[in-house]
Amino acid sequence: MAVADASAWFVSVLLALFLRYEFDAWRIEWLSTVLLAVVMAGFFVLVGLMLGIYLGKYAYGSLDEVRTVTLAALLTSVVFSVFLLLTGFQAEIPRSLALLAFPLAVVIMFGLRFLYRLSIDRARLPAGAATPALVVGAGQAGEITVRTIMNDPDSPLRAVGLIDDDITKRRLRLHGVPVLGTSDDIEQVAKQTRAKVLVVAISNVSPEFLGELTDAGNAAGLRVLKTPTVQRLMEGPIGVQDLRSVSIEDLIGRTSVDTNVEEIAGFITGKKVLVTGAGGSIGSELCVQLAKFGPTELIMLDRDETSLQEAQIRLQGNGLLDGEDIVLADIRETELMRQVFASHQPEVVFHAAALKHLPMLEKYPEEAWKTNVLGTRNVVQAAMASGVETFVNISTDKAANPTSALGHSKRVAEKITAWAAKETGRPYLSVRFGNVIGSRGSMLPTFERLIENGGPVTVTHPEVTRYFMTIPEACQLVIQAGGIGRAGEVLILDMGEPIKILDIAKRMIAISGKDIEIVYTGLREGEKLHEELVGANEDLERPFHQQISHATVGSLSPENMDLQVWLDRMEHEKGAVIR
Structure with missing residues (x-):
């Protein structure tokens, strides 16, 4: 040169x-x-x-x-x-x-x-045998994607056209690849270019628009891929291997609420923290996030030894199960809970242990009582006896106007927590949210297994809807609750609009590329057509965050609990709120 x-x-x-x-x-x-x-x-x-x-x-x-x-x-x-x-x-x-x-x-x-x-x-151009691909988005992410594809001679893809809804870019060319149309023209452009793949290269694309693009791509016979997150793009060069298929979580996930958790998590730093149900989907992710804020000790408690080992591997990089911070115990055991709390003296407790499968608990309501009600009572009383400063009970939207054994049991757990707050004057509170995307035993993994097995996919009702949030977002809300929640309150996250389960099933089937039948089984006993987040007579306020509501629930002393009374009252008040 x-x-x-x-x-x-x-x-x-x-x-x-x-x-x-x-x-x-x-x-x-x-x-x-x-x-x-x-x-x-x-x-x-x-x-x-x-x-x-x-x-x-x-x-x-x-x-x-x-x-x-x-x-x-x-x-x-x-x-x-x-x-x-x-x-x-x-x-x-x-x-x-x-x-x-x-x-x-x-x-x-x-x-x-x-x-x-x-x-x-x-x-450097990809070989002629590379699969022709359309790239959606002619912005910065699109430019990086096209450059990545076109500068890799071993790329399995070859960019043949760009799709962008900005009319000012209709004559734009990126690295020799022209803009050929808008998102409405995907099928036509795919035929024109003989493309086989659609790459969505839009920073922070909304789930709604991503869903529209996925549907358009599937209708045109295209395999739909998605670029990495903006954070990954900013970290350095990406490769074609960083492109991934669109997942159902991408399509039903919401724009995450900014919970400002870093600003208010000081109540964790330097404290002993205990998490019940630490081996579950919520519990294990909660432990990972809590560890970032520097607790002096993070105690993980669960009755499932395998789940505890998996949580330890994820958090500590080993599964030795030999530390004092790993506790194998059942929250149903009253005296054992007292011993655990007396021994470890936690200052902050996150109570995630619970039974959560609605149809199973409808069949065995006594189990819901033993774990969700008596178990919560045991943990709460042990926490009070050992002087726990902050107690966060993880509840569910089914506790609002409950119609099932699960909902009624979690409603009583909220009331027990409120009673403890009244007795101690400390921030003992509950957090209520809807379905958690991808949690163990939840709808999405179930649908995935049904599709893998060739179907059919079972949906209870064509109009049934549910609220959804991601596991990390749920855990951020739980942590923030400990920082902004007041004694006896229930914190409720604004979860946006509910989503039809049928739409999710159809999209998962479309993504799989299989011809799977959908069968309607009818609503199960105690199941609602549309879930609610707020119960009757619950007055909401938002004193700290515009997307987190605070409500108060009545308290219930553990001394006034009786299984048969609860069962009779639940049967009598099916469809009504336990007040």
Whole structure:
């Protein structure tokens, strides 16, 4: 490149003189001109070395390289213009020669770089056997994606067109790939280009729009892929292997609520924290997030030894199960809970242990009573006896206007927690949210297994809806509750609009590419058509966060609990609220 730049300057000086004398070669003093051209070319290369142009300091073809080459050329032109002006070097050489050579040299140098870059890019183009792909999004994420695909000779994909709804980009080309239409034209453009893949390259694409693009891609017979998150794009170069299939979590997930958890999690730092149900989906993720805030000790309690081992592997990188912070215990055991709390003396407790499968608990309501009611009572009383400062009970939307054994049992657990708050005056509170995407035993993993087995996929009712949130988001809400919740309150996250289960089933089947039948089984005993987050007579306020509501529930003393009374009352008040 140094030789090419030097040659560019040499030619530019000669060409500038030709232009100056209107191509009259007889008027040119060749010896002086050639000498000046050689010296200027050498001077430019020297400046280029000093600025790092030929030392790999700048990415090839980058804006930084262009800026530096222009600066070096301008410096060369100014220095020799002053030299000619002051010395009058050979009267036959015009004093404006260096200024005339400057734009010519810049154009030639940039032209050589362009040709070189073009040859490199052509050599890097994916092989003709690569699968043709359409890229949705002609913004920054789209540009990175197209560049990644087109600069990898081993890429399994070959970008053949761009899709963008911005009409100002209709004539745009990124790395030679043109914008061919909008999202409404996907099927037509796919036929035109014979594309087989649709790559969604939009930063922070909404689940709704991603769903529309997925449906359009599936209708056009395209496999739909998605680029990594914005955070991953900012970390450094990505490869084609970073593209992944669109998951159902992408399609039904919401834009995460900013819970500002880092700002209010100080109540965890330097404290002993205990998590019940630590082996579950919520409990294990909760432990991972709590560990970030520096508790002096994080005690994980569960009755399932295998789940505890999995949680320890995820959090500590080993599954030895030999630490004092791993506790195998059942919350149904009253005296054992007292011993655990007396031994470890936790200061903050997150109570995630519970039975949660509605149809199973409808069949065995006594089990819901033993775990969700008596178990919560045991944990709460042990916490009170050992002086726990903050207690967060994880509840469910089914506790609002309960119609099932699960809902009624969790409602009573909320009331027990409120009673403890009344007795201690401390922030003993509950957190209520809807279905958690991907949690163990939840709807999505069940649908996935049914589809893998060839179906049918069972849906209770074509109109049934549910609220959804991600596991990390649920855990952030739980942690924030301990920081902003007040004694006896129930905190409720604004979960947006409920989603039809039938729509989720259809999309999961479409993503799988299989022909799976959907069978309606009818609502099960105690199951609602539409879940609720707020119970009757619950007054809401939002004193701290615009998307987190605070409500109060009545308290219930553990001394006033009786299984048969609860069963009779639950049967009597099916469809009503236990007040």
